[in-house]
Amino acid sequence: MDSEQQEEFEVLQSIYEGDENFKTLETTKFTYKVSEGDDELKHFLVEISWPAQYPRVLPEINLDVFFNKHLSENTKSYIQSALLEQARTSLGNAVTFTLFEWAKENSSELMANNDPGTFIIKGEEEGEAEGEASTTTKDSNTSIKPTKKEVLSKAQKRRRAANLGTLHKTGRFECSDIKGMVCLQEKSQGVGTGWIL
Structure with a gap:
C-alpha cells in the first residue's frame, strides 16, 4: 500500500467511524450499504477495491455480492457503469468516499428501473444448503412474498x-x-x- 492509499484509508476510517453501513474488508477493499427508506428491495451494497496502481487507475467496483441478490443484472450493470463514470471524472484522485456518497445521493435514480421479478434465493439455511431453495414471486401489488420449502434440522x-x-x-x-x-x-x-x- 503506497502513501496515497494509506492516507485515503485513514480518511475513510475517520469519516465512517461508527457508520454501520461502511465495512473495511481488507486495507484495500471496502463496502457500503446504500439504503433508501425502509424498503429492503431499494438497498444495495457497493464493494470497491483498489488495484496496486490506484488512484492512478480506476478502482474495481463490484455489485455481484449475495446482499444484492434482489437486483436484476441490468440494474447491477447500470449502477456499476454509473459509478465507473463518476470515478473517471476524478482519475488520479482518491474517489472511494466520493463514489459512496454519490451512490447514496443518487440511489433513487440508480434503483428506478430495478425489476427483479421472480428470483431464487439460495442460501444459508441448512435445508437450502442441500439443494433446496425458496422462491420469491412478485404479486400484482408489487410486494415480494417468499415461499419457503420445508427445512429440517x-x-x-x-x-x-x-x-x-x-x-x-x-x-x-x-x-x-x-x-x-x-x-x-x-x-x-x-x-x-x-x-x-
Whole structure:
C-alpha cells in the first residue's frame, strides 16, 4: 500500500467511524450499504477495491455480492457503469468516499428501473444448503412474498431416516421419500397411504 492509499484509508476510517453501513474488508477493499427508506428491495451494497496502481487507475467496483441478490443484472450493470463514470471524472484522485456518497445521493435514480421479478434465493439455511431453495414471486401489488420449502434440522432428518429404516425392517411396507412426503405402500395389497413427517 503506497502513501496515497494509506492516507485515503485513514480518511475513510475517520469519516465512517461508527457508520454501520461502511465495512473495511481488507486495507484495500471496502463496502457500503446504500439504503433508501425502509424498503429492503431499494438497498444495495457497493464493494470497491483498489488495484496496486490506484488512484492512478480506476478502482474495481463490484455489485455481484449475495446482499444484492434482489437486483436484476441490468440494474447491477447500470449502477456499476454509473459509478465507473463518476470515478473517471476524478482519475488520479482518491474517489472511494466520493463514489459512496454519490451512490447514496443518487440511489433513487440508480434503483428506478430495478425489476427483479421472480428470483431464487439460495442460501444459508441448512435445508437450502442441500439443494433446496425458496422462491420469491412478485404479486400484482408489487410486494415480494417468499415461499419457503420445508427445512429440517439434522435431528429431524435422523429421525426420519430411522423411521424409514424401521418400516423397511418389518417387511410389510415399502418406503420412498419424495420431496418431504413419505409414501408407504403395503406390499401385499398394493394400497398406498401418505403422511407428512
